[in-house]
Amino acid sequence: MSPAPHPAGQAGPRTVVIGGGFAGLATAGLLAREGHQVTLLEQLDTLGGRSGRWSAQGYTFDTGPSWYLMPEVIERWFTLMGSSVHEHLDLRRLSPAYRTFFQDHLDAPPVDVESGREQAVALFESLDPGSGAVLQEYLDSAAEAYELAKEHFLYTDFHRENLARLAVPAVLRRAPRLAQLLGTSLQRFVASRFTDPRQRQLLGYPAVFLGTSPDRAPAMYHLMSHLDLTDGVQYPVGGFAALVDAMAELVRDSGVEIITGAQVTSINLQDGSPTSSRAARLAVRAAERFPALSSRRRPHPQVQGVTYLPRGEGDAAPVSLGADVVVGAADLKHLQTALLPDGQRAPESRWEKRDPGPSGVLVCLGVRGELPELVHHNLLFTADWEDNFGRIQRGEALAAETSIYVCKTSDTDPGxxxxxxxxxxxxxxxxxxxxxxxxxxxxxxxxxxxxxxVERVADAAVDQLARWAGIPDLAQRVQVRRTYGPGDFVAQFNAWSGSLLGPGHTLKQSAMFRPGVREPGVDGLFYAGSSVQPGIGVPMCLISAEVVRDAVRRDGVRSGGSAARTEGAAC
Incomplete structure (x- = not known):
């Protein structure tokens, strides 16, 4: 798409993006292509956000996303930036896509899942004769749901001007079906079709990648099975760090100024209509909950810029950076409760009934010798999922054996x-x-x-992997080990409650019910990333960048001329 025009001799809007993860990089690049003068601020010394990296003694680890799914969405962003994925990345298709270990079947070989409809049907037939035909119908439904979501639900903020995209025959004739998929849990949807526990777990586990559990995710998300069972799983050589680096290169080439080690301490506003009254607060809350009903005619405070602390030796002076547009591509709760001025901050009570999604313990292990017992992606499923997910939801200690995911990147990327x-x-x-x-x-x-x-959970996971995969000396072969826990996600990413991925995709936090990309009470303030529409995952974060771009276009933001940077004082 061509950049939006600006009056002759006038520079584009000055824009600040908070956060250098996938959503921040993607948004910064797209707005720069629109003609914005963009500065991206990242509080860490490296880009990527939750897609971290760590190296020691010749071992290199991705410490975030590891499943390369929805490749067409990633390719779309590169195309919008005037490039292509294949100009920057070496993608490898994984075979098998992943290996599964089932607690009740440890006396049998693990089950390898090969991508492709024929392979998936053959696998299900081997697990439960006669179920292949049922899987065919299931995958047809998953493909239809995925295409419908891409066409009508993912690339929108459900603003009133976009509702026409939903009032089309393709959506209206499927309305009863969509209502059923939204009103039924994924667990129930799968259980009504498949009786073998292994099949149920294979089809239900993708809910974890959505920050929730099969019993809380709407059945609409059975579309995830289209991605791994039909489309397949790929891997970019160099890991997701390579994807971050490629995006950062394109973003810089588009003219974006990237500043790392920059901790944003406030989002600064110009005076506008007061929003401290109860009626005004309720109006703002309703607009946030239902963006389609919001009105842009009420005068609001206007974003003025941000203040940040540069990382350096000694006491660094705060820097104030003026802006016509600010995009918060970071944890939404942190942005709304810590960075906005007192009169505009969201009350903590707004978050009490929301679900932050699970956290996690991450364990990076450098292991001496080869591990043929494992493939690139491995899933270990406990038999009692009700107990497994219930403990996570209730905030209880995990059982001695729990469901875990193991990635052996060196299987595909020896470097x-x-x-x-x-x-x-x-x-x-x-x-x-x-x-x-x-x-x-x-x-x-x-x-x-x-x-x-954290260390107790990590030790138990290593022991469990050793037993289930038949690697009795695994712990003794570890040369390098690094662990991460919920406290790390708070410290590094300001993650709400140490959430690993972002707010979970329960019904009340999906589609139009998920927070929108616009701050209802502030003009010029937008949000991108896993906290807002469309949701969790690298592809979703890239889509949110497009949704933000379109919202900024719709608002017709122009340069206000207040883009000066000053040190030592807030705006």
């Missing part, structure tokens, strides 16, 4: 480990309880273990 060695990344979903602490580092040079609960 991520020394020759003859392997790197493992273990994710243990756990309650969002920041008090359970932070992780630590153990290498040949450093011995700084993390907090007790």
């Amino acid at each position: 991520t480990a020394p020759e003859g060695c392997e790197n493992l990344f273990i994710l243990v979903p756990m309650p969002a309880v920041p008090a359970w602490g932070r992780g630590g580092v153990r290498t040949a040079e450093v011995d700084e273990p993390g907090d007790e609960m």
Whole structure:
């Protein structure tokens, strides 16, 4: 798409993006292509946000996303930036897509899942003869739901001007079906079609990637099975860090100024109509809850810029950066409750009934010797999911054996480990309880273990993997180990309650019920990322960037001329 025009001799709007993760990079790049003068501020020293990276003793780890799904969405962003994925990344299709270990079937070989409809049908037939035809119908439904979501529900903020996209025959004739999918849980939807517990887990586990559980995710999300069972799973050589680097290169080439080590301390506003009255607060809350009903005619405070602290030696002076547009591509709760002025901050009570999604313990292991027992992606499923997910939801300690995910990147990308060695990344979903602490580092040079609960969960996961996969000496072969816990996600990303992915995709936090990309009470303030529409995941974050771009276009933001940077005082 061509950049929006600006009057002759007038520079485009001055825009500040808070956060250098996928959503921040994607939004900064698209707005720069629109003619905006964009500055991106990232509080860490590296870009990528939750898509972190860590290296030690020849081992390299992604510490965030690891499943490369919805490739057409990622390709679309690169195309909008005037490039292509294949100009920047070396993608490898995984075979098998992933390996599964089932607690009740440890005496049998693990089940490998190959991508492709024929392969998936053959697998289900082998697990439960006669179920292949049922899977065919299930995958047809998943494909239809996915295409419908892409066409009508993902690339929109449900603003009143976009509602016409929903009032079309393709949506209206499927309205009863959509209502059923939204009103039924994924767990119930799957259980009504498949009786084999292994099949139910294969089809239900994608809910975890949406920050929730199969019994709380709407059945609409059965579309996830189209992505892994039909479309397939790929891997970018160099990991998701390579994707971050490629995006950062394109964003810089588009003219974006990127400043790392910049901790934003406030979003600054110009005076507008008071919003402290109860009626005004209720109006703002209603507009946030139902963006389609919001009105842009009420005068609001106007965003003026941000203040940030640059990281440096000694006491750094605060820097005030003027802006016509501010995009918060960070945790929404942090933005609304910590960075806005007192009169505009969202009350804590607004978040009490929302679901932050699970947290997790991450374990990076550098292992001596090869591990043929594992493939690139591995899933370990406990038999009692009700107990497993219930503990996470209730904030209770995990059972001795729990469902975990293990990634062996070195299976596809040997450069991520020394020759003859392997790197493992273990994710243990756990309650969002920041008090359970932070992780630590153990290498040949450093011995700084993390907090007790985090290390206990990590130890149990390593022991469980050793037993289930038949690697009895796994712990003794570990040369490098780093752990992360809920406290790390709070410290590094200001994550609400140490959430690992973002607010979970329950019915009340999906589609039009998820917070929108516009701050209803402030003109010129927008949000991108996993906290807002359309939701969790790298592709969703890239889509949110397009939704923000379109919202900024719709508002017709022009340069206000207040783009000066000053040190030592707030705006």
